[in-house]
Amino acid sequence: MKLHLSFLFFFSLVLFSCEPAIKGNERSFVEGTVLDFEGNAIANVSVTSRTQNLLLGKGTTDSNGNFEFTSLQSRFSEFIVDVNTENDNSPFGMYSIIYSDNPLQLNYNLSNITLRRKASLVFNIKKTSNENNTLDWSLQYTEPTCEVYDDEETNESLGRCYETGSFEGTLDNTNPDFESEFTSVQNTTVQFTYQLNNTEPQTISIELTEATNFYEFEY
Amino acid sequence: MNSNIKQLLFAICIGIITNTYAQEETKNLEQGNDMTQDDHYAMFKVGYYNPIAIGDNFANGALEQKGGVEFSFLANLFETPFLIGLQYNYFHSDVTNQQLVGTYDDSEIHSFGPLLGYQLLFTETWRATIASGVGITHYQNRASNEHFNDTATTLWVIPTVSYHFNKTLGIYFSGSYRRDFMNIQTPEQLDSFFKSANYISLSLGLHILI
Numbered sequence: 001m002k003l004h005l006s007f008l009f010f011f012s013l014v015l016f017s018c019e020p021a022i023k024g025n026e027r028s029f030v031e032g033t034v035l036d037f038e039g040n041a042i043a044n045v046s047v048t049s050r051t052q053n054l055l056l057g058k059g060t061t062d063s064n065g066n067f068e069f070t071s072l073q074s075r076f077s078e079f080i081v082d083v084n085t086e087n088d089n090s091p092f093g094m095y096s097i098i099y100s101d102n103p104l105q106l107n108y109n110l111s112n113i114t115l116r117r118k119a120s121l122v123f124n125i126k127k128t129s130n131e132n133n134t135l136d137w138s139l140q141y142t143e144p145t146c147e148v149y150d151d152e153e154t155n156e157s158l159g160r161c162y163e164t165g166s167f168e169g170t171l172d173n174t175n176p177d178f179e180s181e182f183t184s185v186q187n188t189t190v191q192f193t194y195q196l197n198n199t200e201p202q203t204i205s206i207e208l209t210e211a212t213n214f215y216e217f218e219y
Numbered sequence: 220m221n222s223n224i225k226q227l228l229f230a231i232c233i234g235i236i237t238n239t240y241a242q243e244e245t246k247n248l249e250q251g252n253d254m255t256q257d258d259h260y261a262m263f264k265v266g267y268y269n270p271i272a273i274g275d276n277f278a279n280g281a282l283e284q285k286g287g288v289e290f291s292f293l294a295n296l297f298e299t300p301f302l303i304g305l306q307y308n309y310f311h312s313d314v315t316n317q318q319l320v321g322t323y324d325d326s327e328i329h330s331f332g333p334l335l336g337y338q339l340l341f342t343e344t345w346r347a348t349i350a351s352g353v354g355i356t357h358y359q360n361r362a363s364n365e366h367f368n369d370t371a372t373t374l375w376v377i378p379t380v381s382y383h384f385n386k387t388l389g390i391y392f393s394g395s396y397r398r399d400f401m402n403i404q405t406p407e408q409l410d411s412f413f414k415s416a417n418y419i420s421l422s423l424g425l426h427i428l429i
Contacts, residue, residue, distance in 0.1 A: 022367040024360075027321060027413060029406045054365065055322045070409060072321035072362070107406035 021054055023073040031068040032110030034061045034083060036092065037187075041065030042115060046086040049108075051076045071108075079104055083113050091211060093118050093144030093162075093185060100149065116162065118144045119186035119208040124216040127176035135219050137194040138168035141184040171219075184208055192217065259428040261294040261304070262348075264379070264391055266424015268308050278399075278416035281319040282312040282326065289422055291377075293336050293350060302336030306352060306375065308420075319412070323362035330356040330373050330399075343383070346426075350377045356399050371399035371416070381426040391426040394419065 030049055034042045041064050049057040049071040056079075057071025073079075083095040092115040099108065125137065146161040162185060169178060184190060190206040196219060206215050268289035272279035287310025293302040312326045332354015340347040351374070358369040376396045383389030399416040 020365060020367045022323075022360075022362060022365050024368040025370060025402045025404060027403055027405045027409055029408050055363075057317070057321050059318045068408075069318045070321050072323065072367070106404065107408070 026073040028071045028106045030108045034065045096147045117186040121182045122214045125178040128218045135171040140166045140191040142188040263427040264291045270418035270420040274417045281316040285311040300338040304334045307331045323360045327359040346381045371401045374398045389426040393422040
């Protein structure tokens, strides 16, 4: 009897583990419009649906910014629509909408999705002084990505939309210079804070008005 | 090496056909070529099956059909021209527009079901039958590392013409109509697109009488 039960358990386990991640006999419809911050339609933006890393559907916006496509359905409760995540060279940022409803819907109407323009900051710190200086610095900028849940009331704390990203470092005689490029959102401000030899911290605001912006700091 | 084997097989087939045809010729002359009493019990078809999707549906709009195979068996129903039997067919489809159907790559389509037929004409050399049936169909879809199945109920209407070299062996041609009534759940916008798949299927193969 024990042997039979063990066999039954093992057989059920094998059956369960072999169940396909994609549901048969089900399709959903995803539609919406992609606009820029000024309300203009954005054409040729890729829109995909997925669950975890499993791609379920994909489409592209037309000249009016509209997209619609058929998506497969997975057995997982999560359904994610990614906008503009497939093109790193796009001038616009990324947007993801996470549906965690259960059971899953068959129709996903995303209405208007606003993408903000990306801006890059080429940022340099150079040591020009011959003195033994130590520079503690940090950079706070707006991340060019947005992740929202379909139900903001219950999941608001889990959403991450154009959040503040930061980077910091310490420079001295052994490691005097820093150079890097950060991607942020156009028409936002980057806060550069520095502290020279543990003196009072100073903050400089850098406006990102262009697609590519440059800033150099010497100490 | 391969071409030698093919030539050998071809020669053997021609030999069998001409030999058996010669044996039947005397009998044929006696019986004439008009309608004759059918002294066979059943017929088998094995052949190449090439469905072509038609209409405004996912099979025509987003899939490209490749060839497959079919097998059917029809037995005489008592002494009447009616036939009863079974059919299986398989074909392959590649997904050409993932935006319309979802992100999967291809489908292996298997169908199986009973058939009811009627023998319209038979002489010693020519036969014409029409058969119809309702069966089950599985669309085994493949998406990178994942598999999933769509199912359907299939209706076939299959007129067939065959030419016989002898009492047993012949070739057949069939241009059939097929409709897969899909079990796919969709929102209203996609309902008519996924409701059914329609095909005109062309088949060619061996017809065996027993």
